[in-house]
Structures are given as structure tokens and as C-alpha cells.
Amino acid sequence: MRIALAQTNPLVGDLSGNAKRLLEACLKLSHQAQGTPPALVVSPELSLWGYPPRDLLLSPEHLQQQSEALNQLQQGLSHALPQTALLVGVVEPAPDQQHPRLFNAVALVEANGWRVVARKQLLPTYDVFDESRYFRPANQPSVLSFEAEGQDWRLGLTICEDLWVEDALQAQRLVGPDPIANLIPEKVDVLLNLSASPFGRTKASIRHQLAARAANRLNCPVIYVNQVGGNDELVFDGGSFVMAATGEVELQLPTCREAIACWDSTDRSAAATAGTMDSSESTDLEQLFQALVLGVRDYADKCGFHRALLGLSGGIDSALVAVIAAAALGADRVQALLMPSPWSSIGSIDDAEALAKRLGISTTTVPIQDLMQGFEATLTPALDQAPSGVTAENLQSRIRGTLLMAVANQQGQLLLSTGNKSELAVGYCTLYGDMNGGLAVIGDLYKSTVFSLCRWLDSPDAMACRKELGLPEHNNLIGPEILNKPPSAELRPDQQDSDSLPDYATLDPLLNDLIEKHSSGTQLIAAGHDPADVKRIEQLFRRAEFKRRQAPPVLKVSRQAFGTGWRLPIAAR
Numbered sequence: 001m002r003i004a005l006a007q008t009n010p011l012v013g014d015l016s017g018n019a020k021r022l023l024e025a026c027l028k029l030s031h032q033a034q035g036t037p038p039a040l041v042v043s044p045e046l047s048l049w050g051y052p053p054r055d056l057l058l059s060p061e062h063l064q065q066q067s068e069a070l071n072q073l074q075q076g077l078s079h080a081l082p083q084t085a086l087l088v089g090v091v092e093p094a095p096d097q098q099h100p101r102l103f104n105a106v107a108l109v110e111a112n113g114w115r116v117v118a119r120k121q122l123l124p125t126y127d128v129f130d131e132s133r134y135f136r137p138a139n140q141p142s143v144l145s146f147e148a149e150g151q152d153w154r155l156g157l158t159i160c161e162d163l164w165v166e167d168a169l170q171a172q173r174l175v176g177p178d179p180i181a182n183l184i185p186e187k188v189d190v191l192l193n194l195s196a197s198p199f200g201r202t203k204a205s206i207r208h209q210l211a212a213r214a215a216n217r218l219n220c221p222v223i224y225v226n227q228v229g230g231n232d233e234l235v236f237d238g239g240s241f242v243m244a245a246t247g248e249v250e251l252q253l254p255t256c257r258e259a260i261a262c263w264d265s266t267d268r269s270a271a272a273t274a275g276t277m278d279s280s281e282s283t284d285l286e287q288l289f290q291a292l293v294l295g296v297r298d299y300a301d302k303c304g305f306h307r308a309l310l311g312l313s314g315g316i317d318s319a320l321v322a323v324i325a326a327a328a329l330g331a332d333r334v335q336a337l338l339m340p341s342p343w344s345s346i347g348s349i350d351d352a353e354a355l356a357k358r359l360g361i362s363t364t365t366v367p368i369q370d371l372m373q374g375f376e377a378t379l380t381p382a383l384d385q386a387p388s389g390v391t392a393e394n395l396q397s398r399i400r401g402t403l404l405m406a407v408a409n410q411q412g413q414l415l416l417s418t419g420n421k422s423e424l425a426v427g428y429c430t431l432y433g434d435m436n437g438g439l440a441v442i443g444d445l446y447k448s449t450v451f452s453l454c455r456w457l458d459s460p461d462a463m464a465c466r467k468e469l470g471l472p473e474h475n476n477l478i479g480p481e482i483l484n485k486p487p488s489a490e491l492r493p494d495q496q497d498s499d500s501l502p503d504y505a506t507l508d509p510l511l512n513d514l515i516e517k518h519s520s521g522t523q524l525i526a527a528g529h530d531p532a533d534v535k536r537i538e539q540l541f542r543r544a545e546f547k548r549r550q551a552p553p554v555l556k557v558s559r560q561a562f563g564t565g566w567r568l569p570i571a572a573r
Contacts, residue, residue: 421562
């Protein structure tokens with residue numbers, strides 16, 4: 001039996017457009033098959049809606065659009081591919097009026113009609129997921145009897161979290177049934193998993209391991225089809241695959257781009273050529289970079305922005321954001337503002353201009369000294385003295401933020417915030433200043449990760465990736481001047497980040513334990529962190545929650561990002 005994997009990039013809520021995208025994928029597969037179309041095409045979880053649809057699921061209008069989109073798919077298959085069926089992710093209204101009123105489901109679309117054939121059993125409610133707000137869990141396994149090539153195939157159907165049932169392989173296992181165990185007595189021929197699993201730096205390997213375990217338990221191949229694309233702060237990396245019953249990968253689709261491919265159940269040669277996943281540090285950093293590029297590209301395109309703007313300081317954070325933006329949108333669609341103050345070094349200005357020239361992005365220099373003097377003169381009567389200390393430092397950032405917002409508003413650009421996770425964690429950022437923007441590109445990268453990613457970008461290992469994304473292929477991209485510069489916001493003469501914070505080599509591991517592991521101060525000290533550092537950082541961390549609540553969406557690339565999956569109260573002890 002020939003089964004196709006359609007790794008699509010949906011626009012959330014665009015049911016008609018997503019249906020069209022699925023039909024185009026089916027037609028492309030048919031053309032690739034040279035006259036022998038697949039019997040079945042498998043698409044991701046909620047592929048008709050895009051994931052996550054959130055409160056669009058409460059809209060009666062969208063539910064009506066789903067019926068129209070399913071009819072659109074059925075008619076399209078009937079006209080062009082009558083021998084091919086499609087498994088598509090949908091929602092199914094419950095037969096009663098109790099809440100939640102929907103099931104996260106799968107529909108089988110054929111030339112002669114469509115019907116729901118599976119419901120999701122495990123509904124995630126951790127981190128960014130809140131499926132129990134909308135869906136009821138199914139209470140039984142789903143098996144589809146499917147006739148193809150003169151044989152009746154028994155297909156086990158699972159949806160995303162239904163595969164995540166191995167305590168030893170994952171950080172958290174939902175309370176509930178084991179959908180894989182429930183399929184063992186059914187003796188299925190193939191297990192299908194329709195997924196919408198966001199990017200994480202270790203997730204690809206975990207998905208393979210989970211599928212290999214399920215293949216072993218069921219003694220059958222596992223077909224895993226994942227969504228790809230950026231939706232708000234989430235980035236879905238695709239990476240769909242077929243896992244043989246032996247635990248070998250027979251087919252591997254690429255990450256961070258749409259892809260379609262066919263798997264033939266009778267072809268046993270594929271496993272020998274599929275290869276294994278590279279788990280090197282370089283590959284990890286490349287996947288991280290690709291995910292950030294995809295996140296920016298889709299956020300801009302799906303929100304209707306054709307150009308992006310950022311403040312370029314000559315520091316490493318804005319340098320990395322500029323590179324990501326150029327890779328995501330093209331250098332001709334990115335503009336940078338240089339806004340030197342009296343405390344800006346000549347080196348920083350030169351470094352920013354040199355980076356922009358290497359990338360091919362346009363720049364405009366807008367000095368802020370006169371504006372600083374104007375604010376000082378205006379505020380002095382109200383303060384009975386000239387602004388000083390943090391107040392004066394924040395004024396610089398807020399002047400820059402105002403200028404950036406004005407240019408972005410006037411020119412219809414997406415303003416990209418350039419702050420990192422370390423800064424967001426401790427409040428080393430200014431509300432209505434450097435936090436301004438429509439998207440926080442590196443807000444889920446600790447400062448140490450920013451350095452690692454920039455060093456990789458300048459290494460020979462990154463050259464193929466740079467070429468693929470249209471970045472300069474030769475020589476340094478970030479450059480040693482930026483890489484070797486002590487981190488500084490240049491808010492006063494000779495100021496450095498280390499004046500206000502521990503060195504990032506000390507700070508970032510502490511923050512990782514505090515945020516990712518939710519460690520207490522006592523636990524942090526027991527883990528070897530300096531007690532004085534712990535007390536100081538804990539205070540800064542708690543005090544900054546009100547700032548984080550007002551930050552732009554943060555592209556999520558870690559296990560715990562500041563965003564919809566972070567729900568710490570502001571007024572709390």
C-alpha cells in the first residue's frame with residue numbers, strides 16, 4: 001500500500017485556504033507518482049484549521065466553514081484523484097450540549113464523501129496547550145478498515161499526544177489511557193499519528209524514540225506526520241517520518257519547510273538509505289536557527305507584513321536578529337535604525353554599519369542627543385532636578401523605542417524586538433523602550449545561546465545553511481568585533497552588563513534552573529549556585545513579571561518560554 005505524508009503549513013482559521021493547500025499537496029503527490037497516486041494521504045493534526053486555533057473553535061461561523069471545506073476537499077478528490085483518500089485533522093461537534101462541545105478528530109475524505117474516523121484520547125493542558133478548554137477526550141481506540149490494492153488494511157489512528165505515553169522518554173506523561181496499549185489487541189497493520197508538535201531542541205530525537213517504542217509494541221510501522229510553520233509564538237518544525245517495525249527510519253521528511261513524500265509498504269529498501277539523525281552541536285544550532293527564521297517569516301507573512309524594522313546597536317543581540325530577519329524575509333525587506341547617544345562608542349556605530357553592509361540591509365542613522373536634552377529640559381521642572389540614574393538611562397531606551405515605533409507605523413513595517421531571555425528574566429530591559437515591537441525574535445534564547453548561535457553562523461559548519469537561506473556564503477557574518485565585544489547597553493560611559501548582572505556564564509545556568517525546572521532558592525543554592533547571586537536574581541526575576549506580561553510575542557524554542565505557556569502571577573510572593 002502506498003501512503004503519502006503531507007507536511008503542510010496551514011494558516012490558522014483559513015479553512016478554505018487550508019483545504020486548497022491540502023488538495024494541491026495531493027495533486028503534487030499524484031504527479032510525482034507518475035500515474036500511480038497513493039491510496040491514502042495523511043496530513044497533520046487539525047490540518048484543516050491550523051494549530052492552535054484557540055478560541056476560533058468557539059466560533060459557529062468557523063464550524064460552518066469546516067463543513068464547506070470538507071465538501072471542497074471531497075469534490076476536489078472526486079474530480080482529480082478519485083482513487084485517493086485523505087486523512088485530515090478536523091473538529092467534531094458532540095451530540096449533546098454539555099461542555100466542552102467538541103472532539104479533536106480525524107476525518108476520512110474520499111471521492112464519494114467524508115466521515116469522522118478517529119478522536120483524540122489524550123488532551124494536553126500543560127505549557128502552551130489548553131485543549132481541555134475546547135475538547136472532550138475520546139474513550140476508546142480508533143481503528144480504520146481501509147481497502148487498498150485488494151487488501152483490507154487495519155490502520156491504527158492516533159493524534160499527537162496519544163503517542164506520548166513513555167515515562168522514560170518524556171518530561172511529563174498525561175494522566176489517562178495508554179492509546180498505544182489499547183491498540184495492541186487490535187493487531188493493526190500500520191499506526192498513523194497526525195501531529196502538531198512545536199519545535200524543541202531535543203524533540204526530533206524524542207519523537208523518533210516514541211515512534212520506535214510504539215512500533216515495537218504494536219509490531220508494525222509508524223507513520224508520523226507533523227505540521228510545519230510558524231503560528232503566533234509557536235514554530236512547528238515538521239520532520240515527519242516513517243518508522244519501521246524494527247525501529248529503523250524508512251522515510252524522513254525535512255524540517256522547517258513544507259514537504260510531501262510517498263511510502264510504499266512493500267519497499268523494504270528504504271530503511272537502508274534513510275540514514276540516522278545527526279545529533280551534533282552544529283546540527284542542533286542549525287535547526288534552532290532554521291526554526292527562528294521560519295518563525296519570523298511566517299509571523300510576518302501571515303500577519304500581512306511585507307517589511308521588517310529593527311534597532312541596530314552594534315551589539316550581538318541586534319546583530320543576530322538582523323541576520324535572522326534577512327534570512328527570513330530577504331535583505332531588501334529589512335531596515336535598521338542606528339540611534340547613537342552621547343555614550344555610544346564609535347566602534348559600536350561602525351560595527352552596526354559593517355554588519356548591515358555585509359547583510360545588504362538598509363540603514364538610517366538618527367542621533368538621539370538632541371531628544372535626550374529636550375526630555376531633560378522638559379522633565380526637570382516636574383522632578384525638581386534633571387533626570388538621573390535609571391530614569392535617565394531608561395529615557396534613552398524609550399526615545400529609541402518611540403522612534404522605532406514611529407518609523408514602523410509610518411512605513412507599515414513589523415518592528416522586531418531584540419532582547420534576549422536572560423534580559424527578560426531579570427528585567428534588564430525597558431518597558432515602552434527596547435521592549436517595543438510586534439515580535440520578540442530571540443526572547444527565548446539565553447545570552448549564552450545567542451553567543452553560541454553567532455559563533456556557529458561564522459563557522460564553516462554554517463556555510464551550507466547560509467547559502468540555502470540567501471545569506472552571504474563566505475567570510476564572517478557576525479564578525480569578531482561584535483562577537484568579542486563585552487556586552488553593554490551603552491547607557492552611560494564605559495557601562496557594561498556585568499555592572500548590573502552576574503556574568504552570563506554564571507547567570508544563565510541559574511536562570512535555566514529557575515525557569516525551566518521551576519527550582520526554589522533553596523534548591524538553587526543546593527545545586528551549587530552562589531547564595532548571594534541566588535537572592536539577587538530571585539528578587540529581580542519576581543519583580544520583572546509585570547514587564548514580561550507586556551512583552552511582544554516571544555518565539556518559543558525551549559521547553560519553557562515566556563509566553564502563553566508562562567502563567568506566573570504578578571501580585572504574589
